[in-house]
Amino acid sequence: MPVEELERQYAALQGANLKLDLTRGKPAAAQLDLSDELDGILNGDFTAEDGTDVRNYGNLRGIPEARQLGAELLDVAPEDVMAGGNASLTLMFYVLDAAMHYGILHRPWRDAGPAKAICPVPGYDRHFTLTDSFGMAPVTVAMQDDGPDMDAVERLVQDDPTVRCIWCVPKHSNPTGCTYSPEVVERIARLPKLAAPGFLVLWDNAYAVHDFESPAVELTPILPLARAAGTADAIAMFASTSKITHAGSGVAFVGGGAELLDALERRFSAFMIGPDKVNQLRHARLLSGRLAEHMHSHAVSVQPKFEAVQAGLEQGLGGTGLATWTRPRGGYFVSLDTQPGLAKEVVGLAADAGVVLTPAGATFPGGKDPDDRNIRIAPTFATLDEVVAAIDVLALCIRLASARKSTEAA
Amino acid sequence: MPVEELERQYAALQGANLKLDLTRGKPAAAQLDLSDELDGILNGDFTAEDGTDVRNYGNLRGIPEARQLGAELLDVAPEDVMAGGNASLTLMFYVLDAAMHYGILHRPWRDAGPAKAICPVPGYDRHFTLTDSFGMAPVTVAMQDDGPDMDAVERLVQDDPTVRCIWCVPKHSNPTGCTYSPEVVERIARLPKLAAPGFLVLWDNAYAVHDFESPAVELTPILPLARAAGTADAIAMFASTSKITHAGSGVAFVGGGAELLDALERRFSAFMIGPDKVNQLRHARLLSGRLAEHMHSHAVSVQPKFEAVQAGLEQGLGGTGLATWTRPRGGYFVSLDTQPGLAKEVVGLAADAGVVLTPAGATFPGGKDPDDRNIRIAPTFATLDEVVAAIDVLALCIRLASARKSTEAA
Numbered sequence: 074m075p076v077e078e079l080e081r082q083y084a085a086l087q088g089a090n091l092k093l094d095l096t097r098g099k100p101a102a103a104q105l106d107l108s109d110e111l112d113g114i115l116n117g118d119f120t121a122e123d124g125t126d127v128r129n130y131g132n133l134r135g136i137p138e139a140r141q142l143g144a145e146l147l148d149v150a151p152e153d154v155m156a157g158g159n160a161s162l163t164l165m166f167y168v169l170d171a172a173m174h175y176g177i178l179h180r181p182w183r184d185a186g187p188a189k190a191i192c193p194v195p196g197y198d199r200h201f202t203l204t205d206s207f208g209m210a211p212v213t214v215a216m217q218d219d220g221p222d223m224d225a226v227e228r229l230v231q232d233d234p235t236v237r238c239i240w241c242v243p244k245h246s247n248p249t250g251c252t253y254s255p256e257v258v259e260r261i262a263r264l265p266k267l268a269a270p271g272f273l274v275l276w277d278n279a280y281a282v283h284d285f286e287s288p289a290v291e292l293t294p295i296l297p298l299a300r301a302a303g304t305a306d307a308i309a310m311f312a313s314t315s316k317i318t319h320a321g322s323g324v325a326f327v328g329g330g331a332e333l334l335d336a337l338e339r340r341f342s343a344f345m346i347g348p349d350k351v352n353q354l355r356h357a358r359l360l361s362g363r364l365a366e367h368m369h370s371h372a373v374s375v376q377p378k379f380e381a382v383q384a385g386l387e388q389g390l391g392g393t394g395l396a397t398w399t400r401p402r403g404g405y406f407v408s409l410d411t412q413p414g415l416a417k418e419v420v421g422l423a424a425d426a427g428v429v430l431t432p433a434g435a436t437f438p439g440g441k442d443p444d445d446r447n448i449r450i451a452p453t454f455a456t457l458d459e460v461v462a463a464i465d466v467l468a469l470c471i472r473l474a475s476a477r478k479s480t481e482a483a
Numbered sequence: 484m485p486v487e488e489l490e491r492q493y494a495a496l497q498g499a500n501l502k503l504d505l506t507r508g509k510p511a512a513a514q515l516d517l518s519d520e521l522d523g524i525l526n527g528d529f530t531a532e533d534g535t536d537v538r539n540y541g542n543l544r545g546i547p548e549a550r551q552l553g554a555e556l557l558d559v560a561p562e563d564v565m566a567g568g569n570a571s572l573t574l575m576f577y578v579l580d581a582a583m584h585y586g587i588l589h590r591p592w593r594d595a596g597p598a599k600a601i602c603p604v605p606g607y608d609r610h611f612t613l614t615d616s617f618g619m620a621p622v623t624v625a626m627q628d629d630g631p632d633m634d635a636v637e638r639l640v641q642d643d644p645t646v647r648c649i650w651c652v653p654k655h656s657n658p659t660g661c662t663y664s665p666e667v668v669e670r671i672a673r674l675p676k677l678a679a680p681g682f683l684v685l686w687d688n689a690y691a692v693h694d695f696e697s698p699a700v701e702l703t704p705i706l707p708l709a710r711a712a713g714t715a716d717a718i719a720m721f722a723s724t725s726k727i728t729h730a731g732s733g734v735a736f737v738g739g740g741a742e743l744l745d746a747l748e749r750r751f752s753a754f755m756i757g758p759d760k761v762n763q764l765r766h767a768r769l770l771s772g773r774l775a776e777h778m779h780s781h782a783v784s785v786q787p788k789f790e791a792v793q794a795g796l797e798q799g800l801g802g803t804g805l806a807t808w809t810r811p812r813g814g815y816f817v818s819l820d821t822q823p824g825l826a827k828e829v830v831g832l833a834a835d836a837g838v839v840l841t842p843a844g845a846t847f848p849g850g851k852d853p854d855d856r857n858i859r860i861a862p863t864f865a866t867l868d869e870v871v872a873a874i875d876v877l878a879l880c881i882r883l884a885s886a887r888k889s890t891e892a893a
Contacts, residue, residue: 097540105529105538112761113523119515119729128515128729130507158568159759166754174584175616199756206585206753319529319538322761343616344576346609349569351522351732352762 076476083426083473086466091427093463098247098405099454100320103374107367108318111355119351127350133338135324136350138357143326145364146281146312148294154328155337157348161313161325162199165275168309168327171340172237172273173207178306178336179271182237191229191239193221195408195436195447197247200240200277204438211438212236216249220257227260227267234269244292245280248408248436248449250401255293262298265307274299276310282364283316284403285372285379296328305330314356316405317367324348324356378452381460382407389468395475398450407450408436409467415474416445422470428463486886493836493883496876501837503873508657508815509864510730513784517777518728521765529761537760543748545734546760548767553736555774556691556722558704564720564738565747567758571723571735572609575685578719578737581750582647582683583617588716588746589681592647601639601649603631605818605846605857607657610650610687614848621848622646626659630667637670637677644679654702655690658818658846658859660811665703672708675717684709686720692774693726694813695782695789706738715740724766726815727777734758734766788862791870792817799878805885808860817860818846819877825884826855832880838873 119128121136134140135156143154157164173182182188190204193216204211212233214225220243230236241261243253253261265272276295284290299305306329314323327337360367383400386409390396398409411419416433423430431449434440450467452460529538531546544550545566553564567574583592592598600614603626614621622643624635630653640646651671653663663671675682686705694700709715716739724733737747770777793810796819800806808819821829826843833840841859844852860877862870 099540102536102539105536108538109527109529112525112527112529112765115522117519117522119519119522126512126515128518128732129512130509130725130730160755162756163754170580203753206750315540319761320540321757322538322759340616343613344573345570346572347731349732349759349762351729352759355522 074472074476076473076480079469079473079476082469083422086426086469089427091462091466093428093455093459093466095451095455095460095463096429096431097454098316098451100316101374101454101456104371104453105319107370108359111318111359114355114358115351119354121350121354125350127354131347132350133341133345133347135348136353136357138361139324139353142324142357142360142364143312143328147278147310147326147328148281148292149296149310149328152331153296153334154326155334156353157325157327159321159323159325159349159352161277161279161311161315162203164311164325164327165277166203167341168273168275168337169203169207171337172271175340176271177273177340178332182271186235188237189233189235191221191226191236192438193240194438195248195449196240197242197277198435201438204240209237213438216246216251218251220251220253223257223260226264230264230268230272236268237271238273238275239264240275240277242277242279243295244278244290245283245401245404247279247404248406250399250404250406250408252290252292258293258295259298262295262304262308263302265304266302272307274308276308278310278312279316280404281312282368283371283405284368285376286402290402299330306333309333314360317371318356318359322352324353375453377457378455378460379407381457382450382452382464385461385464386468389465390471393472396471405451405453407452409448409450410446411448411471412475412478413444413446415471415478416442416448418474419467419470420448422474423467426466426470428466430467484882484886486883486890489879489883489886492879493832496836496879499837501872501876503838503865503869503876505861505865505870505873506839506841507864508726508861510726511784511864511866514781514863515729517780518769521728521769524765524768525761529764531760531764535760537764541757542760543751543755543757545758546763546767548771549734549763552734552767552770552774553722553738557688557720557736557738558691558702559706559720559738563706563744564736565744566763567735567737569731569733569735569759569762571687571689571721571725572613574721574735574737575687576613577751578683578685578747579613579617579648581747582681585750586681587683587750588742592681596645598647599643599645601631601636601646602848603650604848605658605859606650607652607687608845611848614650619647623848626656626661628661630661630663633667633670636674640674640678640682646678647681648683648685649674650685650687652687652689653705654688654700655693655811655814657689657814658816659809660814660816660818661809662700662702668703668705669708672705672714672718673712675714676712682717684718686718688720688722689726690814691722692778693781693815694778695786696812700812709740716743719743724770727781728766728769732762734763785863787867788865788870789817791867792860792862792874795871795874796878799875800881803882806881815861815863817862819858819860820856821858821881822885822888823854823856825881825888826852826858828884829877829880830858832884833877836876836880838876840877
């Protein structure tokens with residue numbers, strides 16, 4: 074299609090007053106509805122299974138049934154998990170804060186000068202922001218279909234003792250949707266042995282049970298491998314119910330080796346009396362024994378939107394060679410790559426046509442995609458009709474930006 | 484009474500198999516019952532007054548009606564408050580963490596070497612633990628009936644630029660129960676002007692509405708005075724619903740000047756997406772327009788226990804000169820001073836007779852009371868009968884320890 078025709082179609086879109094938003098991995102209202110019975114579920118019974126009155130202070134590790142829920146998410150035993158407050162991101166902050174300034178089973182990272190964090194890219198912007206907030210320099214490695222480029226990762230930790238941690242979203246990764254292969258998981262489990270003492274694997278299993286296609290993708294459990302390798306206390310695992318129940322009003326979990334959890338509890342005791350155990354009990358009552366069923370209800374809501382993304386991209390861009398994109402079986406995102414140098418322009422064009430996308434570059438540390446090609450698509454929050462409409466706009470914007478570039482080059 | 488008779492009475496007590504606990508400022512079950520309707524109070528309506536769907540992510544400052552509740556507690560306007568998660572202690576940690584390592588509107592404290600914190604004593608052990616966890620040295624000043632010894636405080640901040648903050652529990656102070664006088668509040672409002680840049684007043688108004696005698700004690704509002712003095716951004720105010728609704732499952736608040744809140748929000752955005760807004764809405768729905776009535780119900784439960792403490796101490800120790808104690812009109816504690824050098828022994832004697840008290844020294848940094856005389860009495864969690872029994876034991880233990888000492892000296 075000639076560029077003039079694309080410009081014409083785009084101009085028509087601009088007049089259509091669209092207002093579509095595919096920016097964030099937020100659940101849709103219909104998904105939130107699935108958990109509305111949380112409020113009132115306790116029915117006057119505030120006693121945990123160990124007899125704790127959850128309405129009073131205390132219990133830094135969380136109540137047993139909440140730890141059981143965390144264990145189910147992280148595929149570990151309940152004693153390998155602490156159940157905390159409403160945000161795994163905040164638990165990650167606590168872990169990094171402890172490691173940086175006070176030391177977790179080792180000297181504080183900051184004692185040995187500026188610290189670095191390995192960031193597979195494209196990745197999750199909030200991991201990068203958190204890293205940056207500690208003054209840590211990001212070191213990027215390529216995210217491949219089976220996880221991070223482990224040759225590069227292993228070289229980095231062996232060559233540079235100031236490389237202190239690696240960010241991992243091991244299942245339905247943000248944003249590519251890939252799941253780490255058994256070999257990658259195994260190599261990550263051994264990674265702390267290659268690294269300087271105090272190295273941490275930050276294992277953010279945010280989409281542990283968030284499959285929307287059946288059968289569910291299997292992630293190789295890392296903790297048994299880490300135990301075998303003697304690295305369990307260097308694996309900090311995270312999960313939460315944020316995309317299971319009400320986002321931001323759920324329960325977050327941190328897991329790992331016994332000494333790691335002991336050290337974290339000691340540190341946490343300086344600034345916490347205990348988590349919101351009432352909310353923990355609510356979540357256990359809602360999800361115990363029916364997590365799979367509950368997540369299936371999410372999948373019913375989410376899957377059509379992801380199918381619409383695939384269909385729209387295929388229809389608008391299939392066979393053109395103008396973009397590649399991932400086909401996740403779970404999680405919250407599709408990762409799309411334009412031709413180099415076009416992502417910013419595409420996101421800008423889409424915005425001007427009323428379709429807000431995650432800013433180009435957001436999937437890279439500092440918001441800087443060196444190839445300016447990656448775009449994260451987050452289809453869950455919008456309605457199905459909005460997703461269909463937004464993807465059509467996105468495809469057109471990619472075709473237009475590509476055509477403009479070819480025209481300029483010609 | 485001769486020491487032998489006291490020893491005989493004490494030995495009889497030891498055989499009575501008492502098991503009483505006056506250690507912590509925890510609400511009793513009957514107090515927690517007052518808020519059980521929190522669970523289910525939303526009745527399917529998850530929309531905040533500004534239209535926010537509280538079930539989804541976002542809103543770092545909290546929903547308007549929660550900020551209104553925080554404003555009521557802190558005696559400020561809603562725009563002077565952020566509504567956070569379940570623990571004011573954790574908000575204090577965030578503020579100190581930001582000030583120490585990253586700087587709040589000023590250079591990080593740590594950049595200028597070891598930092599010190601002014602700790603009025605006797606005071607709250609968790610403040611001291613938090614201070615210590617940052618490697619900050621405590622500098623103690625005497626807590627008087629009208630607040631901290633302000634002559635000493637002002638000298639300290641003027642003489643030593645590494646004095647970075649002061650801990651204040653301005654109303655029904657922990658543990659003495661005193662409320663700062665208007666003059667003290669006014670001098671504290673001006674304090675940051677005398678101190679090095681970056682100084683913070685940590686204004687932990689934990690017992691803001693926790694009066695159990697009528698009329699309620701009036702605390703002079705500090706923020707207007709601070710605004711007049713140009714120090715509002717150096718006043719970090721804290722409150723929570725922990726002793727209003729369910730302890731540990733409530734909503735905490737941080738307040739202060741506009742630039743302070745902006746700076747905190749910027750920092751918080753690195754590690755938080757938003758607070759538990761569902762729980763914020765629950766609390767607003769429960770307490771809006773009926774906070775005073777709700778706190779009156781607490782008072783009905785709490786006041787008899789405090790009266791029992793006063794009656795028991797008066798009966799067992801009145802006129803003996805062996806102890807002095809405070810007579811709070813609100814809050815959670817009574818502070819008792821034995822003759823010097825006896826607190827540890829008294830607490831030990833009580834424990835051996837089945838009455839657990841807060842460890843002697845806990846009201847001083849590092850757990851070290853230089854005069855070994857202060858004992859904190861926390862009567863709320865026990866039943867009224869238990870309080871009566873425990874105070875009898877405590878009084879006997881004080882008389883016994885005092886008599887033993889006199890005997891040794893003779």
